[in-house]
Amino acid sequence: MKAFLKRAKEHESKINKYTEEYELGRKHLANMMGIHPDEMTQEHINEAIRYLLPSGLFDKGSRPQFKHPKDILPLNFDFPFDKAGRPYHYQYYTLLPNYHCIMSEAAWRMECLREEEVRIGSTGAPPQEEMKHLSEEYEWMDLRTFLNYFKSNHSEVVQVNEHNRFVILMTKLSKMRLREQDVAFLKQFGSPKTSEINVMDTEEIKKFYVNEQGRKFRTKNGYRKSAIAQVTVYAEGEGILEINGKGIEYFESQYAREQVLFPLVLTSSLNKVDVHARVEGGGEMGQSGAIRHGLSNALLPFVSQQMVNKLSLSGLLDRDSRVKERNKPGQKKARKQFQWYELIKACCKFLP
Amino acid sequence: GACIPSLSQQKTYKTDIKAKVVNPRPLTVTRIYEKKVILKNAEAAAALAKEEELSDKKEKINVYKSFHRDIAEDNALKNPDFFKVKEMVDLHTLFKNRVHFGHHHGCRHPFVVPFLYGVRQNTDIFDLDKTLPRLHNALNFIAHMVYRGGVVLFVSRNAQTMPLVEYTAQKCGEYSHCRFWKGGLLTNIDYLYKNLTRYPDVVVFIHTQNNFSHEHAAITECAKMLIPTVGIVDSNCNPTLVTYPVPGNDDSLDAVKLYCKLFEETILRAKEYRKRDIEELSDDSDES
Numbered sequence: 001m002k003a004f005l006k007r008a009k010e011h012e013s014k015i016n017k018y019t020e021e022y023e024l025g026r027k028h029l030a031n032m033m034g035i036h037p038d039e040m041t042q043e044h045i046n047e048a049i050r051y052l053l054p055s056g057l058f059d060k061g062s063r064p065q066f067k068h069p070k071d072i073l074p075l076n077f078d079f080p081f082d083k084a085g086r087p088y089h090y091q092y093y094t095l096l097p098n099y100h101c102i103m104s105e106a107a108w109r110m111e112c113l114r115e116e117e118v119r120i121g122s123t124g125a126p127p128q129e130e131m132k133h134l135s136e137e138y139e140w141m142d143l144r145t146f147l148n149y150f151k152s153n154h155s156e157v158v159q160v161n162e163h164n165r166f167v168i169l170m171t172k173l174s175k176m177r178l179r180e181q182d183v184a185f186l187k188q189f190g191s192p193k194t195s196e197i198n199v200m201d202t203e204e205i206k207k208f209y210v211n212e213q214g215r216k217f218r219t220k221n222g223y224r225k226s227a228i229a230q231v232t233v234y235a236e237g238e239g240i241l242e243i244n245g246k247g248i249e250y251f252e253s254q255y256a257r258e259q260v261l262f263p264l265v266l267t268s269s270l271n272k273v274d275v276h277a278r279v280e281g282g283g284e285m286g287q288s289g290a291i292r293h294g295l296s297n298a299l300l301p302f303v304s305q306q307m308v309n310k311l312s313l314s315g316l317l318d319r320d321s322r323v324k325e326r327n328k329p330g331q332k333k334a335r336k337q338f339q340w341y342e343l344i345k346a347c348c349k350f351l352p
Numbered sequence: 353g354a355c356i357p358s359l360s361q362q363k364t365y366k367t368d369i370k371a372k373v374v375n376p377r378p379l380t381v382t383r384i385y386e387k388k389v390i391l392k393n394a395e396a397a398a399a400l401a402k403e404e405e406l407s408d409k410k411e412k413i414n415v416y417k418s419f420h421r422d423i424a425e426d427n428a429l430k431n432p433d434f435f436k437v438k439e440m441v442d443l444h445t446l447f448k449n450r451v452h453f454g455h456h457h458g459c460r461h462p463f464v465v466p467f468l469y470g471v472r473q474n475t476d477i478f479d480l481d482k483t484l485p486r487l488h489n490a491l492n493f494i495a496h497m498v499y500r501g502g503v504v505l506f507v508s509r510n511a512q513t514m515p516l517v518e519y520t521a522q523k524c525g526e527y528s529h530c531r532f533w534k535g536g537l538l539t540n541i542d543y544l545y546k547n548l549t550r551y552p553d554v555v556v557f558i559h560t561q562n563n564f565s566h567e568h569a570a571i572t573e574c575a576k577m578l579i580p581t582v583g584i585v586d587s588n589c590n591p592t593l594v595t596y597p598v599p600g601n602d603d604s605l606d607a608v609k610l611y612c613k614l615f616e617e618t619i620l621r622a623k624e625y626r627k628r629d630i631e632e633l634s635d636d637s638d639e640s
Contacts, residue, residue: 007547085550086503090522093505093529093537093552095544100531108515 007079018069025066042067098154099162102189106169109185113176131177136192136306138174140167193306205300205308208235218301222294223319227282231294235302237274243291244279256288263296263316267303289320423629428499435495435621437488440614443480446487449610451600452478454587464587467599476587483599490582490596491618494554497580498526498622502553505529506615507570509562513608517558520612524619527552529570533562538573557583558611559602560594584611 029048030037045066053064081087089097091104113131120127141149146163150156166189174186208218215234222229243250243260251257264270275295279287296316300308311317325334330346332338338346428434446452454460454468454476469479498504504526508517514530521528529537534544541549555574560583562568567590574581575593583594584602591597601607 079547081547081550084501086501087527087549090525090527091518091529092549093527094531095534095537104515104518104530108519111515 015069022066022068029066096150096156096158096162098156099150099158099166103166103169105185106173109182110173110176113178113182117177129179131179133177134174134183136304138170138186138190139193140170140190208301216302218298220294220297222290222292222297224289224293225282225286225320225323227279227286227290229277229279229287229290229294231275231277231291231298233295233298233302234274234276235272237272239271240274240276242276244277251284251288253284256284259285259288259292260295263292263299263311266311266314266316267299267307269299269302273299273302292316293319422501423499423626427629428496428625433492435492435499435618435625437491437495437618440491440617441484441487443484445610446480446484446600449606450604451483451607451610452480453601453604454478455603459588461588461590463591464585464589464599467585467591468587478587478599478601486596487598487600487614490598491614493580493596494556494582494615495618495622497554498619499626501626503527503550504619505552505555506558507533507555507568508558509533509568510559510602513558513605516608516612520616524616525623526619533569535569536573538570538577538579551577551579553579555579555581556615557581557594558608560585560589 026040026045027037029045030040033040033044033048035044049064049066055063057063080089080092087093089101091097091100094100116127116131119125141163143160143163146166147158150158170186170189173182174190178186208216210216211234215236217232217234219230219232222231241248241260248257248260251260261270264273264275277291277294279291281287282290293316296311300311300317303311327333330338330343337343452469454464456474457471457476460468460476464476467478467482469477471477494504504521504524506517506521506526506528508514508530517530518528537544538551541551555570557568557571560568560571565588571581571583571593580595581593582596583589583591583598585591585594585597585599586602587599591599600611
């Protein structure tokens with residue numbers, strides 16, 4: 001407590017001393033410039049100092065300045081503890097109280113949610129508050145913003161390890177079933193992932209047509225090698241899959257079936273969408289690839305923007321341009337070459 | 353059946369640490385409450401009275417003069433159980449919350465042997481008749497310190513119970529440190545903190561060991577800085593440097609919940625009493 005009072009007195013005396021010096025210098029400057037001291041503003045002072053003490057330093061904060069001490073020093077020395085010496089923050093003895101406060105609060109919320117889940121699962125009672133999963137993935141604070149947040153607000157120096165742990169904890173929390181207060185807590189540190197790269201134009205993606213019966217649908221063509229597929233996707237469906245009048249048994253191999261189902265699995269819309277497809281040409285693999293291409297293009301209006309970016313970056317929306325390589329003269333097939341003595345024979349044909 | 357450690361198992365353990373006393377200074381202790389001696393001889397009584405008069409003129413070192421005391425008159429020291437700590441805990445509650453379970457007998461620390469009742473199915477069992485009075489003493493001590501406005505620091509390094517411990521500390525209005533302990537936090541306090549900080553007056557260990565099953569670094573630091581510690585000592589822990597060791601289980605959730613509840617109750621009760629007594633005294637002084 002004594003030290004507290006001592007420090008406060010020292011600070012006060014310092015400020016008083018500097019203010020006296022400032023006032024004196026101001027009067028002298030006004031005398032030099034020929035202006036009345038009451039009419040002199042900070043701009044006059046800055047100009048004068050730039051003239052009298054020119055410096056070529058790049059950092060403007062390190063050039064000579066002449067300001068009132070209240071602009072430079074803080075008026076009230078805010079100690080993080082009271083007169084008796086007891087700190088205000090309950091985690092003051094860890095050297096980063098505010099960071100650890102956030103982490104421990106998140107951990108406590110996780111514990112409460114786990115207990116609730118256990119209680120619901122064991123007794124079968126309904127939850128006390130509304131609990132929902134987050135609809136979108138959240139993006140957490142950048143390293144830079146994280147460091148600045150603690151430096152500017154609380155003057156704490158945080159390291160990269162702390163940021164990594166923070167991100168891990170927050171992602172863990174966000175994957176549980178959350179209450180409203182937890183969502184509000186998370187929104188301080190993150191926001192739903194926005195599409196930084198607008199990969200596709202929005203109008204073309206969100207186009208769909210409406211049936212006579214009032215169902216939304218979209219048809220798109222899909223191509224692969226020499227197979228052409230026409231795929232229609234009906235929204236708000238049960239999970240019907242039709243290929244040329246048959247189900248997924250149209251394809252015999254597991255690989256081909258997976259290719260057809262993959263876009264539905266990615267967008268998690270297996271039982272929410274009806275698919276009808278017509279395929280011609282090509283073989284089993286080509287036809288399955290064509291259906292995949294058409295399906296992923298037709299699903300776009302019924303899916304969030306985040307998922308659209310994912311699909312485009314994964315390459316499902318692109319036409320696979322791989323085609324059978326042509327045969328070349330002097331070789332048997334595209335890459336297969338003759339035996340070395342036959343090569344000579346083949347070349348001799350071209351000689352005169 | 354239970355097997356009790358036999359006398360032959362008790363060994364004398366030699367420690368390699370040899371403490372060297374440098375510049376030993378004699379301790380001067382002053383008694384605050386003096387006994388009144390009734391003498392039959394009148395001469396002896398007269399002689400004593402003269403000595404007392406002389407001694408009154410000398411400067412007595414009153415320990416409480418230099419400190420700022422909110423509560424000048426201490427009724428708390430007259431009653432052995434001023435804070436009614438014995439009503440909080442029962443032997444039955446300790447048993448119900450599984451405080452008597454220790455670790456495997458192979459993990460046993462030799463200095464914990466006197467607190468053990470025996471071994472059952474390869475697990476050490478604590479003697480609850482020995483933990484209960486020690487727990488009472490520890491709670492009483494914490495209550496007294498908080499009654500005089502002391503700073504309590506909760507320390508534990510167990511990830512499972514960390515949120516619970518920090519929540520209790522926040523509720524009581526006291527402090528917690530359940531993170532990586534930087535060496536020199538208490539011994540090198542001026543270097544690590546910008547401002548002159550106050551040392552904690554009591555440090556409470558709910559887990560005396562750290563993540564690597566070694567002794568927590570804070571125990572030696574508190575011992576060096578003469579900060580009294582309260583610690584829950586499991587059968588694989590070292591109880592020597594803890595001033596108020598409470599032998600018991602620190603691994604099961606029920607036991608830790610019990611400890612947190614008890615610490616919380618004592619601290620809040622002590623703060624209530626403090627508030628009440630300060631108000632009473634201030635009212636009296638204003639009236640007078």
